[in-house]
Amino acid sequence: MNEEFSALRKDAVTTPARFAAGLLRQKSPGLLLIDEMLARQILYDILQDTDKGSIFARFGISPGKVSDLFMLFQEIRAYQNENAFFSQEKNPKIAELQRLYFQYQSILSQNNFIDGPSLFGRAAAIQPDKNLCLFVYGVRSPYPDLQIFFQNLKRNVASFTYYHPYTENRKIFTDRGEWLSDSPVPILPDTHYSAFLQLFSGEKSGNRSSMKVFIREFRSPKEEVESIAQEIIRLVDEGLAYSEIAIGTPDLSSVTSLINNVFPQFGLPFTSSATIPLSSSPVIQAFVQLLEIPSRGYRREDLVEAYSSPYLGLLNANSPVTPITVDKIAREAFIIDGLSSWTTSLPQLTTRLRDLFSSPETPEYRRKEIEREIQQIEMVSAITQPILQHLKSLEPSGTLQKHINSVRALFSSLKINPSKIAGTVQEGEDLRQFSTLLCEMEKNSSLYRGREIEYPDFVKILKGELQKRRTQRHRTGQGIRVIGIRELQDQKFPILFLMDLTNERLPYVPGHLPYLTDSEEMVLNPDMKRMNLRDERFYFISALCASTRGLYVTCTNAPEKDGLIPSPFFREIQQNIPTLEWIPSPPEASTRFRQAYAGKCLGGRTLPNPSILPEIADPIRLADLLSRINIEYFHRTGEYDSPFDGVLCEDVEICACLDGRFGDERIYSVSVLEKYASCPFSFYLNHVLGLEALPDVEITLSPADKGTLIHHILAQFYAQWIHERGTPPLAEDRDRALQQLRLITEKELADFGKDGPAWDALKSDLLGMGGYHKGILERFLDVEIARAQSRLCPAFFECSFGFEGVGNSISPEPVTIHVKGEEGASFKIRGFIDRVDVSDDGTFTISDYKAGNHPKLSEIMSGKSLQLPLYLRSFEILTGKKAAAGAYYKIHRKEVSHQAELYDPAHPQVIEVFSARSRMGDTCFDEVIEQSIRSAWTSIQSIRCGLFHPPKDPCESSAYCDFRKICRFSKFRVLELGESEGGDD
Ligand code: SF4
Structure with a gap:
């Protein structure tokens, strides 16, 4: 049978x-x-x-x-x-x-x-x-x-x-x-009386059987499952077999996934009849994701994900190209999506890098990096272009059969063999089902040709069918049975837990039929809702009757937290059947419970009950547990004083290594020293461990790229202009100078090969729009013309020191800066100065172009902003001239201004040309420079001795810091530190 x-x-x-x-x-x-x-x-x-x-x-x-x-x-x-x-x-x-x-x-x-x-x-x-x-x-x-x-x-x-x-x-x-039948239907005598048969009738029933009914409400589904698991342990200890126990539930999928999380902690085996859509299988998802690349417009992240998939094997294991390389190069090429973007942007990136390589201003070390990058672009291009072409071949519309043939051809050309990539039995089964689905679709196609469909519609149909196919999980055939309430009809188990009986799940009465209103549905069947409700009651009673010795009826009652309240069916049992209250034991058999208990006792410095401690014989894991508790409760509190805060001073090997890397021969860039000054921890991650964030892709340009572009345009403009004319532009030169600026800008923008509304808006920001508004470059020109009569003349643009083989170099050698008052203390720096203006009295000013906000005098004085003072001193050393001011040239859509932040009041005729000046007051110009040198030196010494903790002040960079997701900075700890320091005072 x-x-x-x-x-x-x-x-x-x-x-x-x-x-x-x-x-x-x-x-x-x-x-x-x-x-x-x-x-x-x-x-x-x-x-x-x-x-x-x-x-x-x-x-x-x-x-x-x-x-x-x-x-x-x-x-x-x-x-x-x-x-x-x-x-x-x-x-x-x-x-x-x-x-x-x-x-x-x-x-x-x-x-x-x-x-x-x-x-x-x-x-x-x-x-x-x-x-x-x-x-x-x-x-x-x-x-x-x-x-x-x-x-x-x-x-x-x-x-x-x-x-x-x-x-x-x-x-x-x-x-x-x-x-x-026309004649009366006989009713057979009830040989299995059950009190449950009278439920919902409004009558109270006496439980005449020997079966016990336990009832309990819990505060969360997790507590409910853990209590059931603990009770099962007790029942099994009393001699019951796992196969004699079942768990019935109205929502089999969600309860199975909860049980799957909890039961392994108790060492309990189970088998569930729950199924999941085939579309949820990871191996099937990898296929679908690949097929979706064309219909989703060849998005960068989709292609990178396909390369990352272990199932598709699109990258050779020995290939030097990784999915990260593909992602990085695509980002650098500004690829967001679009097949044409993949084919045109990579060559454009190569052209830009080749131009940069041949520029005399590019230092040697950067040229080596560019060579490597160009090689990577070629490799990425070589692996992406064939796949893109294969994917493109999927696109033409056609019958279902045509699309299936194209999918098969794609798998074969990419050497994806579904029968060989299954790592587990389950994956093999999922792939078999996928293959069956394609065959069935093909068969249907031969029965009914149907109309031609677009490729994106084919993918949607395929996804829809994968969503409908169900695949079974957790079916070992052994252990405790986890089963849906409706499946319990006519089954028998000595012990049955009916759980998750909440209002959300039971009774389940579907809403309207699709597309119909209440009244339209009533024409079809006026009794539909009542029929559904009767069905739910019937299956519930059938489930109750499935237990022979012990029945546990449970639910979660947590209206305030999860909105879960007991089902009316649960209340029906509670009110009409004689039940016993079930008092569950704490889930002491759970390894997680034991570990949490041990951790809590140790963290709270109380003695644990040895019988509840985790059964870990392995002393290494115990030591690991203890050390983790210590890290959180001890090392990561109070002062920054442990390796877990980035304080590595006590590790001799590390310090020796740091001393080697950051010793006297090291040539520092100012931005690196500034990074340490603002956050030693991010310096550590970036410059010691070498971690880097992937570049962001903007529709136009990132703020940093935009700043570089503006630097480049202005440097070219002034270099050409001064070379041809010898003096800054005057009022009568305005048209010509503007024309020159426009030409340079248009050429620079064309090199990016971008277009679209956002790119037009960027152009309009830079160049203006006819008579409607002035672009920022035109406004820059006006500021320059206004100061053209001053004694200062722009003389150096994007000039470097400390880089070999660079065209616009003041010195290929780095500058050695001595620390005043400290015998033998010195360090070497190098850098690029945006602009130097010199005066006929032997003084000079340095300007840094900024497309966003710029540091203020207070940050210079606190040692966090070192660029102006260190560049001023370096230029003094290199040329023997006297520094008069350091300024920021703000070049932004909202403001174009030239502000002196650090200046020597002894040279009023030089500094009066700036649009604005900071309030130096009594601050001594030379002393600020010396103080900045001392701050840089302190940073270098701290780097050498391994001090890389997060800042002691509130972190102001967390919104845009690349490392914010792995940073352990805590503002509460900093507040506590501040309070204890205040107390000491
Ligand atoms: S988030 Fe702040 S504290 Fe953390 S690494 Fe970044 S800058 Fe430093």
């Missing part, structure tokens, strides 16, 4: 649907029973041909909407009252539904197709084998189409016996089977 036999054999056991299908195959071989997938495809085609203004086209045509329509048609057929339903012809939506319905039926009939919903209706017209002896069992309140089918069988076969569950409780049973 376990086997399913041919539908026409007398000893066969089968379902009504399979029996009907067998009958059709046998007696009407010209008809073809089609699956739901083909039925949906036919509906999809019909909807695609629907007039754009129709109601259904306005809902949007997607696989989900098609499924909804199929479900609605299924219900209409099952109730067998199309005429009544479609008689609402004044309702335009119903009229349109009717048109679609008949169009669909007509395609079925033209092709001799029978779909699932029409099965019983068609089979009811077939004459079965007269000698058949049929027994029907387990069917309850059948739909009208099944009733008609049974009536036909009963009329035509030798014997037809129909058993169905019934008791005198109208809240559950209304169908007595009168539709099958």
Whole structure:
């Protein structure tokens, strides 16, 4: 009886649907029973041909909407009252539904197709084998189409016996089977009285059986599962086998995933009948993600993800190119999406880098980096272009068969062999199902060609079908059974836990049928909601009856936290069945509970109960546990004084290594020293460990790239202008100078090869827009013209010191700066100075162009901003001239101004040319420079001795710091530090 036999054999056991299908195959071989997938495809085609203004086209045509329509048609057929339903012809939506319905039926009939919903209706017209002896069992309140089918069988076969569950409780049973017989239907005596059968009837029931019913509400689903696990441990200790225990639940998927998290901590084996959509399988997701690349527009992240997938194996294990290389290069090439962007942006990036390489201003070390980058671009191009071309071949529209052929061709050209990439049994099963799905789609395609579809629509259809296919997990066949409430009908377990009986899950009464309102649905079946509710009650009672010795009924009651409240079915048990309160034990068998308990005791410095400690014989793990607790509770509190704060001073090897890397021969750039001054920890991550964030991709340019572009334009402009004229532009030169600036800017912008509205907006910011507004470069020119009569003349632009082989160099050697008052203390620096203006009295000023905010005098004085003072001193050393001021040239859409932050009041005729000046007051110019040198020296010494803790002041860079996600900076710790320092004072 376990086997399913041919539908026409007398000893066969089968379902009504399979029996009907067998009958059709046998007696009407010209008809073809089609699956739901083909039925949906036919509906999809019909909807695609629907007039754009129709109601259904306005809902949007997607696989989900098609499924909804199929479900609605299924219900209409099952109730067998199309005429009544479609008689609402004044309702335009119903009229349109009717048109679609008949169009669909007509395609079925033209092709001799029978779909699932029409099965019983068609089979009811077939004459079965007269000698058949049929027994029907387990069917309850059948739909009208099944009733008609049974009536036909009963009329035509030798014997037809129909058993169905019934008791005198109208809240559950209304169908007595009168539709099958004119004579009164006999009710067999109840040999298994259960108090549960009277539930929902309004009467209290006495529990006359020996079975105990325990009841309990919990504060969270996790607590509920943990308590059940602990109770199972107790029951098993008493001698029960795992196979004698079951857990029933209305929401099998979510409870199975919770159990999957909790039971391993208790060492409990389980098996669950839960299924998940095939689309959730990681290996299938990798395939779908690859196929989606063209339909999602060749997005950078999609391609990088495909290269990262271990299933697709798109990168050779020995390849020097990694997914990170692809990502980095694509970002540098400003690729966001678009096939053309992949083909044009990589060569453009190469051209830009080649230009930079051949520029005389590019230092030697940077040239080596550029060479490496160009090599990487070539490799990335070589691996991405063939794949992109293969993916492009998927794009043309075609029939389902054509798309499936293209997918197979893609897998074969990329050497993806689904049968070889399965690492686990489950993956193998998932891939087998994927392959079966493609075969079934192909078969359907041969039965019904259908219209041509666009590639993105094909991917949507494929995803929709993968969503509908279910694949089973956790089915070892051993251990505790985890099962859905509806599956418990006619099963028996000595111990049954019915859990998660919350209002959210039970009873589950579906909302309206798709596309229908309440009143429209009532025409189809006025009793639909009540029928659903009766069904839910029936299956709940069947589940209660599945336990033979002990029943545990539980739920979560946490309205304030999760909005979960007990189901009315739970309350029904509580109020009408004699129950015992279940007092669960703490989940002491759980390894996680034990570990948390041990950690809590150790952290709180209390003695733990040895019987609850984790059963870890391994002393290494215990030591690990202790050291972790110590890190959090001890080392990461108070002063920064441990390696966990980045204080590495006590590690001799590390300090020796740092001394080597950052010793006297090290040539520092000012930005590196500033980085240390603002946050030693980010310096450590970036310059000691060498961690780097991937470059951001902006639609136009990142703020940093925009700043570099402006530097470059202004340097070129002034270098050309001074070379040709010898003096800054005067008022009468304005037009010509502006023209020159425009030409340089347009050429620089063209090198990026970008376009689009955002790029036009950037251009307009820089160059202005006819007579409407001035661009920032024109405003810069006006500031320059206003100061043209001063004694200062722009003399050096983007000039370097400390770099070899650079065209615009003041000195290839770095500058050695001595620390005043410290015998033998000195360090070497190098850098690029945006602009130096010199005066005929032997003084000079240094300016740094800024496209955003710039540091203020206070930051210079606190040692956090070192650029101006160190560059002023370096230029003094290199040229013997006297520094008069350091300034920031703010070049921004909102403001163009030249502000002196650090200046020597002894040279009023030099500093008066700036648009604004900071308040130096009594501050001594030379002393600020010396103080900055001392700050830089202190930083260097701290680097050498391994001090890399987070800042002792509140971190102001966290919003844009690349390391914010791994940073352990805590403002509360800093506040505490400040308080204890205040107390000491
Ligand atoms: S977030 Fe702040 S404290 Fe943390 S690394 Fe970045 S700059 Fe330093």
